[in-house]
Amino acid sequence: xxxxxxxxxxxxxxxxxxxxxxxxxxxxxxxxxxxxxxxxxxxxxxxxxxxxxxxxxxxxxxxxxxxxxxxxxxxxxxxxxxxxxxxxxxxxxxxxxxxxxxxxxxxxxxxxxxxxxxxxxxxxxxxxxxxxxxxxxxxxxxxxxxxxxxxxxxxxxxxxxxxxxxxxxxxxxxxxxxxxxxxxxxxxxxxxxxxxxxxxxxxxxxxxxxxxxxxxxxxxxxxxxxxxxxxxxxxxxxxxxxxxxxxxxxxxxxxxxxxxxxxxxxxxxxxxxxxxxxxxxxxxxxxxxxxxxxxxxxxxxxxxxxxxxxxxxxxxxxxxxxxxxxxxxxxxxxxxxxxxxxxxxxxxxxxxxxxxxxxxxxxxxxxxxxxxxxxxxxxxxxxxxxxxxxxxxxxxxxxxxxxxxxxxxxxxxxxxxxxxxxxxxxxxxxxxxxxxxxxxxxxxxxxxxxxxxxxxxxxxxxxxxxxxxxxxxxxxxxxxxxxxxxxxxxxxxxxxxxxxxxxxxxxxxxxxxxxxxxxxxxxxxxxxxxxxxxxxxxxxxxxxxxxxxxxxxxxxxxxxxxxxxxxxxxxxxxxxxxxxxxxxxxxxxxxxxxxxxxxxxxxxxxxxxxxx
Amino acid sequence: xxxxxxxxxxxxxxxxxxxxxxxxxxxxxxxxxxxxxxxxxxxxxxxxxxxxxxxxxxxxxxxxxxxxxxxxxxxxxxxxxxxxxxxxxxxxxxxxxxxxxxxxxxxxxxxxxxxxxxxxxxxxxxxxxxxxxxxxxxxxxxxxxxxxxxxxxxxxxxxxxxxxxxxxxxxxxxxxxxxxxxxxxxxxxxxxxxxxxxxxxxxxxxxxxxxxxxxxxxxxxxxxxxxxxxxxxxxxxxxxxxxxxxxxxxxxxxxxxxxxxxxxxxxxxxxxxxxxxxxxxxxxxxxxxxxxxxxxxxxxxxxxxxxxxxxxxxxxxxxxxxxxxxxxxxxxxxxxxxxxxxxxxxxxxxxxxxxxxxxxxxxxxxxxxxxxxxxxxxxxx
Numbered sequence: 001x002x003x004x005x006x007x008x009x010x011x012x013x014x015x016x017x018x019x020x021x022x023x024x025x026x027x028x029x030x031x032x033x034x035x036x037x038x039x040x041x042x043x044x045x046x047x048x049x050x051x052x053x054x055x056x057x058x059x060x061x062x063x064x065x066x067x068x069x070x071x072x073x074x075x076x077x078x079x080x081x082x083x084x085x086x087x088x089x090x091x092x093x094x095x096x097x098x099x100x101x102x103x104x105x106x107x108x109x110x111x112x113x114x115x116x117x118x119x120x121x122x123x124x125x126x127x128x129x130x131x132x133x134x135x136x137x138x139x140x141x142x143x144x145x146x147x148x149x150x151x152x153x154x155x156x157x158x159x160x161x162x163x164x165x166x167x168x169x170x171x172x173x174x175x176x177x178x179x180x181x182x183x184x185x186x187x188x189x190x191x192x193x194x195x196x197x198x199x200x201x202x203x204x205x206x207x208x209x210x211x212x213x214x215x216x217x218x219x220x221x222x223x224x225x226x227x228x229x230x231x232x233x234x235x236x237x238x239x240x241x242x243x244x245x246x247x248x249x250x251x252x253x254x255x256x257x258x259x260x261x262x263x264x265x266x267x268x269x270x271x272x273x274x275x276x277x278x279x280x281x282x283x284x285x286x287x288x289x290x291x292x293x294x295x296x297x298x299x300x301x302x303x304x305x306x307x308x309x310x311x312x313x314x315x316x317x318x319x320x321x322x323x324x325x326x327x328x329x330x331x332x333x334x335x336x337x338x339x340x341x342x343x344x345x346x347x348x349x350x351x352x353x354x355x356x357x358x359x360x361x362x363x364x365x366x367x368x369x370x371x372x373x374x375x376x377x378x379x380x381x382x383x384x385x386x387x388x389x390x391x392x393x394x395x396x397x398x399x400x401x402x403x404x405x406x407x408x409x410x411x412x413x414x415x416x417x418x419x420x421x422x423x424x425x426x427x428x429x430x431x432x433x434x435x436x437x438x439x440x441x442x443x444x445x446x447x448x449x450x451x452x453x454x455x456x457x458x459x460x461x462x463x464x465x466x467x468x469x470x471x472x473x474x475x476x477x478x479x480x481x482x483x484x485x486x487x488x489x490x491x492x493x494x495x496x497x498x499x500x501x502x503x504x505x506x507x508x509x510x511x512x513x514x515x516x517x518x519x520x521x522x523x524x525x526x527x528x529x530x531x532x533x534x535x536x537x538x539x540x541x542x543x544x545x546x547x548x549x550x551x552x553x554x555x556x557x558x559x560x561x562x563x564x565x566x567x568x569x570x571x572x573x574x575x576x577x578x579x580x581x582x583x584x585x586x587x588x589x590x591x592x593x594x595x596x597x598x599x600x601x602x603x604x605x606x607x608x609x610x611x612x
Numbered sequence: 613x614x615x616x617x618x619x620x621x622x623x624x625x626x627x628x629x630x631x632x633x634x635x636x637x638x639x640x641x642x643x644x645x646x647x648x649x650x651x652x653x654x655x656x657x658x659x660x661x662x663x664x665x666x667x668x669x670x671x672x673x674x675x676x677x678x679x680x681x682x683x684x685x686x687x688x689x690x691x692x693x694x695x696x697x698x699x700x701x702x703x704x705x706x707x708x709x710x711x712x713x714x715x716x717x718x719x720x721x722x723x724x725x726x727x728x729x730x731x732x733x734x735x736x737x738x739x740x741x742x743x744x745x746x747x748x749x750x751x752x753x754x755x756x757x758x759x760x761x762x763x764x765x766x767x768x769x770x771x772x773x774x775x776x777x778x779x780x781x782x783x784x785x786x787x788x789x790x791x792x793x794x795x796x797x798x799x800x801x802x803x804x805x806x807x808x809x810x811x812x813x814x815x816x817x818x819x820x821x822x823x824x825x826x827x828x829x830x831x832x833x834x835x836x837x838x839x840x841x842x843x844x845x846x847x848x849x850x851x852x853x854x855x856x857x858x859x860x861x862x863x864x865x866x867x868x869x870x871x872x873x874x875x876x877x878x879x880x881x882x883x884x885x886x887x888x889x890x891x892x893x894x895x896x897x898x899x900x901x902x903x904x905x906x907x908x909x910x911x912x913x914x915x916x917x918x919x920x921x922x923x924x925x926x927x928x929x930x931x932x933x934x935x936x937x938x939x940x941x942x943x944x945x946x947x948x949x950x951x952x953x954x955x956x957x958x959x960x961x962x963x964x965x966x967x968x969x970x971x972x973x974x975x976x977x978x979x980x981x982x983x984x985x986x987x988x989x990x991x992x993x
Contacts, residue, residue: 531825533979556829557802559849559980566617566871566879568921569886569911575924579985 006196006225006260013262014189015083015220017101017133019124020110021117025140028172029110029181030084034251036178037070037082067103067206067218067264069248074186082185083264085205087124095298098127099280100205102296103220103264106134106189108181109156113139113147113169117155122418122448123477125160134189137167138181143174159420159447192222192262200224200232200283201290202259202267207277209328213245215271216253218264219283222294225260231286232269235293239276240286241269274331302334302350303411303482304461305394306357307375307504308364309346311586311595315370316345322368323347326360333360338395342502342588343373348395351377354461373586375504375598379457382409382485396506399492402543408490408508411457413480414439415464421449423472430471434459435488435510454483458508493518493547495525496539498591504598518548524600529593531555536591614660615667615864616694618649619875620675620686621893624709628744628814629772631806633877633891634673642678643685645876645893648900650689652889653874655905657693660872664697667861669705674731676710680719687723696724701766701860703727709747711755717762727766727859728759729799734775735789742777744810749789756793766857768797773831774823775803776811783831787838796857800835801850802828829978836977848929849980866929868922876906884918886911916989918942919949924984927963932971946970953986 001009020026070082085104087097101107107128111121128135137156139149149169156164168184170177194201206218226232230243247255248265259265271277282293310319323335334350351357357377364370383391383400384407393399415436419427421443428438428451436453443449455464460480468476493514495505505525509517518540525538529552540548585592622637622645657663668690678686696702702725710716711730720728734740735749752769759767771790773783790798803822805812814820823831839845839852847858848866864871873880877891890896890908899906913921919942926933939945946954954970957963962976962983976983 533982553826556826557832557978558982559978566865566873566881567888568865568879568881568925569888571924572917572921575981575985575988578981579988582985 001258001260003196006258009081009260010194010196010262011191012078013081013083013192014106014185015085015104015192015262015264016106016108016136016185016189017085017087017104017128018108018110019087019097019101019121019128020140021112021115021120021124024110024112024115024118024121025172026110029108029138029140029170029178030086032172032175032178033082033084033182034068034070036175036182037072067249067266069250069254069264072182072186075183076186080186085264096206096279097124098131099203099296101127101131101133102294103203103205104131104133105192106136106185108185109135109137109160109162110140111137111152111156113142113149113152114144116148116152117159118474120477122159123479125162126418129160129162135162136181136184136188137162137164138170138177139167140170140172142169142176143171194221194223194261196223196225196261198223198261199288199290200226200230200285201294202226202283203294204234204277204279204281204283206279207274207331209274210268213268213270215268215274215277217267217269217271217277217283219259219267221259221261221263221265223261223290224285225258226267226283226285227258232267232283233286233289234277235282235284235290236278236297237276237281241271243267243269274328278331302332302352303457304351304353304357304377304379306349306351306377307338307340307343307346307395308335308349308361309340309343309373309375309504309586311371311373311584313344318368319347319364319370319372322364322370323349325368326363330360332356340375340397340504342504343375343586346373350394354465371584371595373504373595373598376507376600377461378508379411379461381490381508383407384409396492396508397503399506399508402491407487409485410488410490410508412454412483412486413457413460414483415453415455415460415478415480417451417453417468417476417478419449419451419472419476420447423475424449424451426471427451427468427476430464430467431455434462434464434467455480456486456488456510457482491542493521494541495521496537496541496546497525497529497593498536498589500589501541502588502593514542515547518542521600522548522550525597526550526552528597528600529591532592534590613666613864613869614663615861615869615871616665616669617861617871617873617875617878617880618653618668618670618690619672619873619878620670620678621645621673621876622677623672623674624677624707625746626744626810628742628810629803629806631809632673635893637674637677640893641897642682644897646678646682646686646689648897649686649875650693651900651903652905653690654693655903656872656874665694665700666697667701667703667864668694668696669703669861671705674707674710675704676706676716680715683716684719684723687719687725691723701727703729703768703859703861705729705731706755707731707747708752708755711758712751714758714762717759717764721762721764726764727768728764729768729770730755730759732769732790733772734778735786736778736782739775739777739782743772743775753793756795765796767795768799768853768859769793769795771798771800771835773800773802773835774828776821778823778831780827780830780834784834784838787835791838791842791844797851797853797859798839798844799851800832802832832978846930849977863929866925868918868925881913884913886913915942920988923950923987927970927972927984927987928980930971932966932969935968935970949989950987957983957986 018026018029067083067085072080072082074080085100087100109125111117139152142149153164153167168177168181201223202219202221204217204219208216210216228243231240232243233240245255245268246259247253280297284290310316327333332352335347338348339345361374364372378394380392380394383405385404386406417427431453434455436455439452439454441449441451465478468478489511490508491511491514493507493509494501522538522540531552533554535554536552538550539546585594621634622640623634624637626636704720704725706728732752733745737748805815811820836846843854844852846852851862870881876893876896877889879888887907887910890906896906935946963970964973
C-alpha cells in the first residue's frame with residue numbers, strides 16, 4: 001500500500017465500541033454484527049465469540065479487550081473496514097475502558113428496551129462523551145413483551161442528553177435492526193482523522209502475552225504507519241523494540257504489510273513482559289519520533305492488597321509459578337512472598353480492585369488447580385513512628401507496637417458518585433457512615449446529580465460499592481481516584497481463635513468503629529467456622545483488651561444414620577464430599593478454618609443481612 | 613455366600629422425606645413389571661446356577677403395596693428362580709396399612725418369607741401426618757399383631773428421628789412403645805434432607821422446621837441407651853437386635869460382600885463390579901422386553917476403593933474391622949495401606965482395638981463420618 005492508498009483506505013475505516021449496562025445484550029449485538037458481515041462463518045459461530053476466556057463466558061463479563069476487523073458491503077456499493085473494539089464492563093477496569101474508547105470514533109450505546117437506562121449505561125455513555133465519540137443509541141430486546149422503546153428513548157434523551165429520536169430498534173437475538181445499525185455506523189461514525197504523513201503514533205489499548213510471539217499489543221494507529229522491521233519506541237519508558245509482525249484480528253490474527261493512520265490491529269516485537277507495555281502508552285518510531293505522547297496515560301498501580309496462601313503448604317512453588325504466568329498477561333497484578341504464622345508461606349498480592357482480585361483467585365483455582373486461602377483485602381498504610389521515620393505496610397500483621405506509633409495515615413480517594421436525584425439522601429447518609437467528607441454536589445440535569453466525597457479507600461474496598469448499589473437500586477455509578485494520605489485514628493484489631501491470635505485475620509480499623517466491627521467479625525466467624533468436636537472461643541482484641549467474644553459450640557453428631565440399601569456409591573460420595581470440604585480448610589492450631597472465614601472480615605454485612 | 617436385593621418401586625402413598633426410586637402405584641404397569649423382574653432374575657441366575665442364596669431382601673418403594681395376587685406371582689417366581697437355602701434369611705419391607713388384614717402376610721408366609729421389616733417410623737399420629745404417612749400408630753400395632761398371628765417372629769420396625777414436630781420427649785415415648793412390643797430387631801435412622809423430596813422444597817421455602825442438631829444427637833443417644841437397657845444391642849450405627857437376631861442381609865452390606873441387585877434402580881456388587889439398573893420403570897422394562905439386562909452402569913471397583921469400602925462399611929458395625937480378616941482378604945495389613953492412620957485415630961480416642969478388631973468407640977460413633985473419611989486414600993498417593 002503506498003501513501004495515497006493509505007489515505008483512501010483511511011476514509012473507509014470506522015472504529016467503534018459497544019457499551020452497555022451488564023446483560024443489556026452487548027455481546028449478542030457483537031455476535032450478530034460479526035455474522036452479518038460474514039466475518040465468522042456460521043459454522044465457526046459460537047455465541048458471544050468475543051469473550052474467549054472460559055471465565056468471561058461463565059461470569060458474562062469481559063475481562064480482556066478484543067478488537068476485530070470486519071468488512072461491510074454498504075448500500076452505497078463501497079466496502080468499509082470496521083474495527084469493533086470490545087470493552088470490559090466493571091469499575092475496576094474503568095481505566096482500560098476509557099483507553100479502548102480512546103481508540104474509537106464512535107460508540108454503540110445498547111439499552112435494554114424493558115430495563116431502560118441503568119447505572120453502567122450512564123457511566124459508559126459518559127466515558128464515550130468524554131472521549132468525543134459519536135454515539136449511536138440502540139434499543140435492544142424490543143421483542144420482549146415488556147419492551148417500552150418510547151419510554152427508553154425519553155430516558156436516553158433526558159438522562160444522557162443525546163438525541164434518541166432515531167435510535168435503532170433492535171432485537172439482537174432475532175437479528176432485527178442489525179442491517180440498519182450497520183448502515184448507521186457507515187454514515188454517522190466519522191472516518192479517522194489522522195495524518196498518514198506525520199510521524200508514526202499509536203495508542204496501546206491492550207496487551208496480551210503469547211507463548212510464541214511474546215507480548216501482542218493491540219494498537220490504534222493515530223498518525224503515520226508502521227511495518228515489520230521498524231524500530232518502535234514506547235514513549236513512557238523509552239524502551240525500543242524491533243517490530244516482528246503487524247496484522248489485524250478478523251477475528252483470527254491475519255498478518256498485513258503495514259498498519260496505517262486509522263487502523264486498529266496488533267503488533268509484536270519480541271517484547272518479553274506486559275509490564276513494559278502499559279495500556280494507555282504511546283508508541284512511536286525510534287528514528288522519527290512523534291513530538292508528543294497521547295494524553296491520558298496513567299500508570300496502573302494496585303489499590304488493594306491481599307495475602308494468598310496455598311491450603312497445602314507444599315504447593316507454594318506451584319502458586320509462585322502460576323502467579324508468574326498470570327502476570328505475563330496481567331500488568332496490574334503484583335506479588336511478593338510473605339509468611340503468616342497461621343497460614344505458612346504465601347504471597348502478598350496487589351490488585352486493581354475486588355473484582356480483579358476475584359478474577360485472579362478464580363483463575364488460579366481453575367486454570368492452575370490450586371486451593372487457596374485469601375486474607376481480607378487491605379490498603380497501604382503509612383505509619384509514622386515516634387522517631388519520625390515512616391513505615392509503609394499493606395498487611396495488618398506488620399503493624400508496629402502501639403507504643404512506637406505516632407500517627408497512622410491511610411489513603412483517601414475522591415469518590416465521584418453519579419445518581420438520579422431521588423437517591424441523594426441515601427448516598428450522602430452512606431458516605432457519612434463510611435467516614436466520608438462531603439466535597440461538593442452538582443446537578444448534571446433535572447434528574448442526575450454528581451456527588452463528590454473524600455472517603456478512605458479502605459471503606460471503598462470493604463463494602464462501599466455493594467452498599468451503594470443496594471441503597472440506590474443499582475442506579476449509582478462510582479468512580480474514584482487516589483487523592484492522598486491523611487492521618488486517621490486507626491488501631492489494629494486481632495482475632496483470637498481458641499485463644500491463639502490468627503495473624504491472617506487481623507485488620508486495621510477506625511477506633512470509633514472497632515467495637516462494632518469486632519462484634520460483626522466474631523459473629524461472622526461464628527457462622528462460617530463449622531462446629532467441631534470441641535468448643536471454640538472466638539475473640540476480637542485491641543492490644544490486650546478483648547472487645548468482643550463468642551463461642552462455637554462443639555458439634556455432637558456427624559454420622560449418616562440412613563439406610564441407602566446397597567447404594568454404596570452414595571455413601572462414598574458423601575464421604576468424598578466431606579473430605580474435599582476439609583481440604584479447603586486450614587488447620588490453625590487444632591481448629592479447622594474454612595477458606596471463607598478468612599474473607600469474613602470483608603463480608604460481615606452479607607452474613608448479617610442473611611440473618612434478618 | 614450370596615445375597616440378593618430386589619426392588620419394588622411402587623408406593624400407595626409418597627412420604628415427604630423419601631428420595632428412593634419409587635412411584636405412586638396407581639396406573640403403573642405392576643403386572644408387567646413383576647413379569648420382567650422375574651425375567652431379569654431368571655436371566656441373571658442362569659449364569660450363577662450353583663450359587664446358593666443366603667439372604668434375600670425385598671425393598672422399595674413399598675413391596676407390600678402390590679395386590680396379594682401380584683405378591684403371590686412375585687414370591688412364587690422368586691421361589692422358582694432364586695431359592696433361599698434352608699436357614700437363610702428372607703425379608704420383605706411392609707407398611708402397616710397393607711397389613712391390616714392377614715391376606716398378604718399369609719402369602720408371604722407360604723412362599724418362605726421369614727422376616728418382616730415394617731415401616732412404623734413413629735407412634736405419634738401428629739408426627740406421622742406431618743411426614744406424609746397414611747397410617748396411624750394403632751395401624752402399626754394391628755399390623756404387628758397380625759404378623760404374629762400368621763406366625764412371623766422375626767420382625768423389625770423402622771423408626772425415624774429428627775422429624776418435624778418431634779422433640780426428645782416425644783421420641784422417647786415412641787421408643788418406649790416400640791420396645792414394649794418386645795420385637796427382636798429395631799432400626800432407627802435420622803432424617804436426612806435429600807433433594808427431590810417434599811421436605812427439601814419446604815426447606816428451601818423456609819417452611820420446614822426440624823429439631824436442632826443438638827436435639828438430633830440427644831435423640832440418637834437416647835435410642836442407644838433405651839435399646840441397650842432392654843437387651844437390644846447396637847450392632848451397627850442404626851441397627852439394634854437381641855443376640856442372634858441381627859439382620860444377616862444388612863451385615864452382608866457392612867461386611868462388603870457380594871450381592872445381586874434386581875429391579876428398577878437396584879444396586880448389585882458381583883466380583884469387582886458395582887452395577888446399577890436403570891431407575892425409571894419404563895427404562896428398566898424396555899431392555900428386558902428384548903431379553904436384555906437393564907444395567908445402567910458398571911463400575912469396576914479398583915483395589916484402592918475396595919479397601920476404602922472395607923473400612924468405612926466395616927467400621928459402621930460395632931464389631932468393627934478384623935485386622936486378620938482384612939489381611940486375609942487383601943493380602944496387606946491395614947497399617948501397610950494406611951500407615952499411621954489407625955494409630956493416630958486410636959490416640960485421638962476415635963478408634964479402639966478390641967482383640968484385633970478395629971472399631972469406633974461409643975463417643976466416636978457420633979462422629980463416624982469424620983473417622984470414615986480418614987480412610988479415603990488420596991488420589992495422589
